[in-house]
Amino acid sequence: MDYGEELTAYGDFIKGTCNLMCPVNERKLRERERLLHPLERLEHPVSDVSNIIHTKRNLRRNGNYLADPNKIVKSFSRSAAGHKMPSPSDLRPFPALDMTVSYLIREIACNNIHTAGWVDRYNFVTDRLRAVRQDMVIQNLPSVDCIKLLKPMVKFHVFAAYWLCESPINVFDPKINSSFLQECIKRLLNMYDIIRKTANRDDSVFIPVTVDFNQAKKQLVYKGEYCNEEHLICALYLILNLGNAEALNQGIARLRFYGGCCQSCIESQAFEVSIASWHGNYNKVCKLIRNLSPLLGMAAAINLPSIRRHALIVMSTAYNNKTLKFPIDVLEETLMWNNQNQVVQDCKYYGVVVEKTEDTKLYARFQKETFNLHVKQLPPFRLQWLDKTLSDVALAKILADHC
Amino acid sequence: MNNYTINKYLDEVSNAWRTRNPVGLSNLLSLRHCHIASSKLHLPDAGSAVERFLQNPLDEVVVAHLRVIWALQTPDYAEAYRCQSLVVQAFSRMLLACRDDNWLLKAMFTVCLDLRLLAIQADKHNSDKGFGKSMEALEKAAECFMSCFRVCASDNRATNDDTKKWGMMSLVNQLFKVYFRVNKLHLCKPLIRAIDSSPYKDLFPVSQQVTYRYYVGRKAMFDSDYKTAGEYLTYAFERCHKQSKRNKRLILIYLVPIKMILGYMPQRKLLEKYDLLQFWELVQGVQSGDVRRLNEAMRQHQKFFVQCGIYLLLEKLKVIAYRNLFKKVYLLQKTHQISMEALLCALKMMDIEDIDLSETQCIVANLIYEGKIKGYISHQHQKLVVSKQNPFPPLSSLE
Numbered sequence: 001m002d003y004g005e006e007l008t009a010y011g012d013f014i015k016g017t018c019n020l021m022c023p024v025n026e027r028k029l030r031e032r033e034r035l036l037h038p039l040e041r042l043e044h045p046v047s048d049v050s051n052i053i054h055t056k057r058n059l060r061r062n063g064n065y066l067a068d069p070n071k072i073v074k075s076f077s078r079s080a081a082g083h084k085m086p087s088p089s090d091l092r093p094f095p096a097l098d099m100t101v102s103y104l105i106r107e108i109a110c111n112n113i114h115t116a117g118w119v120d121r122y123n124f125v126t127d128r129l130r131a132v133r134q135d136m137v138i139q140n141l142p143s144v145d146c147i148k149l150l151k152p153m154v155k156f157h158v159f160a161a162y163w164l165c166e167s168p169i170n171v172f173d174p175k176i177n178s179s180f181l182q183e184c185i186k187r188l189l190n191m192y193d194i195i196r197k198t199a200n201r202d203d204s205v206f207i208p209v210t211v212d213f214n215q216a217k218k219q220l221v222y223k224g225e226y227c228n229e230e231h232l233i234c235a236l237y238l239i240l241n242l243g244n245a246e247a248l249n250q251g252i253a254r255l256r257f258y259g260g261c262c263q264s265c266i267e268s269q270a271f272e273v274s275i276a277s278w279h280g281n282y283n284k285v286c287k288l289i290r291n292l293s294p295l296l297g298m299a300a301a302i303n304l305p306s307i308r309r310h311a312l313i314v315m316s317t318a319y320n321n322k323t324l325k326f327p328i329d330v331l332e333e334t335l336m337w338n339n340q341n342q343v344v345q346d347c348k349y350y351g352v353v354v355e356k357t358e359d360t361k362l363y364a365r366f367q368k369e370t371f372n373l374h375v376k377q378l379p380p381f382r383l384q385w386l387d388k389t390l391s392d393v394a395l396a397k398i399l400a401d402h403c
Numbered sequence: 404m405n406n407y408t409i410n411k412y413l414d415e416v417s418n419a420w421r422t423r424n425p426v427g428l429s430n431l432l433s434l435r436h437c438h439i440a441s442s443k444l445h446l447p448d449a450g451s452a453v454e455r456f457l458q459n460p461l462d463e464v465v466v467a468h469l470r471v472i473w474a475l476q477t478p479d480y481a482e483a484y485r486c487q488s489l490v491v492q493a494f495s496r497m498l499l500a501c502r503d504d505n506w507l508l509k510a511m512f513t514v515c516l517d518l519r520l521l522a523i524q525a526d527k528h529n530s531d532k533g534f535g536k537s538m539e540a541l542e543k544a545a546e547c548f549m550s551c552f553r554v555c556a557s558d559n560r561a562t563n564d565d566t567k568k569w570g571m572m573s574l575v576n577q578l579f580k581v582y583f584r585v586n587k588l589h590l591c592k593p594l595i596r597a598i599d600s601s602p603y604k605d606l607f608p609v610s611q612q613v614t615y616r617y618y619v620g621r622k623a624m625f626d627s628d629y630k631t632a633g634e635y636l637t638y639a640f641e642r643c644h645k646q647s648k649r650n651k652r653l654i655l656i657y658l659v660p661i662k663m664i665l666g667y668m669p670q671r672k673l674l675e676k677y678d679l680l681q682f683w684e685l686v687q688g689v690q691s692g693d694v695r696r697l698n699e700a701m702r703q704h705q706k707f708f709v710q711c712g713i714y715l716l717l718e719k720l721k722v723i724a725y726r727n728l729f730k731k732v733y734l735l736q737k738t739h740q741i742s743m744e745a746l747l748c749a750l751k752m753m754d755i756e757d758i759d760l761s762e763t764q765c766i767v768a769n770l771i772y773e774g775k776i777k778g779y780i781s782h783q784h785q786k787l788v789v790s791k792q793n794p795f796p797p798l799s800s801l802e
Binding site for chain 1: 530537625627705706709712714715718721722761762764765766767768769771772779780781782783
């Protein structure tokens with residue numbers, strides 16, 4: 001269905017006319033009210049004598065900064081009673097939104113990830129992306145456009161969930177981030193559904209799985225660019241909701257839909273991890289996580305604490321014996337801790353006894369009674385082997401490119 | 404009887420109303436009764452004619468009902484659906500106004516059922532044309548049912564015989580059907596609570612109880628509460644009328660795997676009778692610990708299992724198959740200290756690829772944790788040490 005058709009089907013929606021990342025009205029207001037984010041200010045030219053003059057021109061008398069028109073981005077404001085319906089000049093049509101998202105991801109999010117200041121960038125991008133979604137919803141953009149906008153948002157929030165997972169709660173709130181993430185990914189999956197239903201009827205887009213397997217494999221069910229990306233997003237959904245029955249049921253239905261032609265694809269991989277988790281097979285889960293792509297690996301890392309906790313509970317029963325011991329280094333390896341110190345700390349936290357023998361090796365002594373079921377689950381931490389692969393450039397590739 | 408004139412029809416409605424005839428009124432408002440075939444009743448706007456015969460609020464219901472019939476003739480399913488929801492809304496107001504009496508319940512069931520069926524049609528036509536959210540009409544229909552439900556549930560003052568509370572279970576069943584279809588199972592919980600706390604809980608007609616327990620059982624199944632699921636579905640299966648073979652089969656599709664997980668295997672005779680032999684290979688695979696056969700059967704009937712939404716449930720059977728396989732190893736080795744190597748070897752014989760000793764340990768550990776094997780693992784000696792008494796307790800004895 002093209003844009004025009006969809007519009008007639010859905011009725012008329014307001015269309016934005018603002019071709020900038022930030023409407024002029026808002027820019028003026030925020031300059032006046034000193035509401036510019038440091039990332040949006042006009043930088044002072046560093047050079048020579050003109051420095052002072054320039055600075056004077058850029059700074060108003062009351063000390064306000066001026067906005068850099070290339071950097072200022074519309075900020076989120078909650079729609080509430082008393083707010084007027086935004087006028088077309090305050091809303092950005094798809095091309096401007098697309099430009100905005102791409103600017104936020106490429107120029108802001110993918111820079112300085114290894115510095116402490118990245119959190120500010122995260123907060124900035126999160127807020128501005130939220131405003132993008134608002135514009136998107138108000139104008140009821142067609143599904144194909146929404147997909148383009150939402151995809152990078154999902155990836156960004158997954159990365160942030162992983163990257164900032166060790167930050168204290170006053171700096172980064174995983175709950176809020178996760179609610180944005182779930183909102184984006186659910187909306188996105190919905191859009192794919194709509195597209196698939198349309199594609200189903202239109203044989204020029206949809207190629208049914210034919211008897212000829214290899215042929216089908218080449219054509220990969222869809223033409224067009226959604227295919228790979230859709231698989232990635234669905235894989236992410238499975239991994240984010242690891243072992244969740246509802247997500248798994250959706251996954252089964254989808255994988256069946258593809259027939260046998262996607263056996264080795266990223267989504268089947270993710271499905272396998274999630275099924276292993278559904279079985280409580282912590283060993284297999286961790287084994288499979290190592291082979292996932294970096295983004296999926298990050299999504300999985302967030303879930304590791306619950307996998308580890310479950311594993312320790314199971315082991316406390318299964319290895320329950322007063323004279324037997326279990327080597328810590330094996331635990332470290334199987335359940336993906338970064339070092340033995342971490343293992344010992346976590347074990348002690350949950351009430352698993354750790355001992356040192358004469359050969360100075362560390363052992364866990366599992367006992368059913370000592371496991372503390374009442375303490376809260378530990379927060380996640382970053383994985384060294386995963387971090388090694390991440391740099392500004394690598395991140396730009398993960399977030400902005402097709403995986 | 405497709406020669407109903409408008410006057411004859413309205414006369415009968417007003418008669419049914421006056422004599423408080425539940426069946427009569429229900430038929431005259433049904434979309435599955437012969438009067439809808441009469442071309443003389445296909446009236447887009449019968450307002451003036453109806454007002455002469457009937458009083459408010461019944462006239463609203465009838466005008467909307469006639470417009471539904473007209474729209475179905477066109478056929479315009481969206482319009483038919485819209486008007487049927489007006490019927491139900493007007494009906495719920497009428498129900499509210501009709502104090503201390505519940506003779507309208509029968510007709511309420513009819514208009515609600517018709518609304519749900521029409522909503523499904525409307526959604527189907529909508530999505531065929533490619534617009535609208537996939538099950539918008541059905542979700543909206545749930546709101547209409549809720550308005551009736553509220554009227555029924557809050558009817559506290561009437562006597563036992565006259566209370567509209569008797570309508571609750573039927574409405575709950577309609578709502579279940581909607582929520583299961585639109586996949587919003589979490590909305591079932593408050594309804595279950597409402598029925599559970601009702602004094603009439605076990606006094607509703609058996610037919611309604613069967614439907615109710617079927618859905619509550621399935622809900623429990625999704626929440627992995629297999630014991631409850633087993634109880635509810637067993638009731639549904641045993642009390643379901645023996646001529647409703649299709650319904651009995653539907654119940655069995657969920658009851659069989661749940662019973663298997665709880666350790667009760669079905670007989671071939673039963674599966675044959677209800678055309679459910681797809682399960683037979685699974686039963687054999689599980690019973691003999693033949694994981695390969697189980698996997699093969701899962702693959703072969705995958706489509707059927709996925710469509711029924713039980714694929715994930717059946718995955719759980721693998722664990723039981725592992726238990727039975729390990730039990731065989733134990734019986735063969737005749738020792739209480741079974742080496743992990745032997746168990747791994749058995750797993751590999753079952754064509755399980757990429758498995759190693761540590762994953763074998765993990766599978767065994769889970770079995771011990773779930774109480775399916777009594778014993779412990781020694782990592783140092785790579786052995787599973789099983790209890791001298793009853794190392795593999797029967798599954799049906801587990802909590």
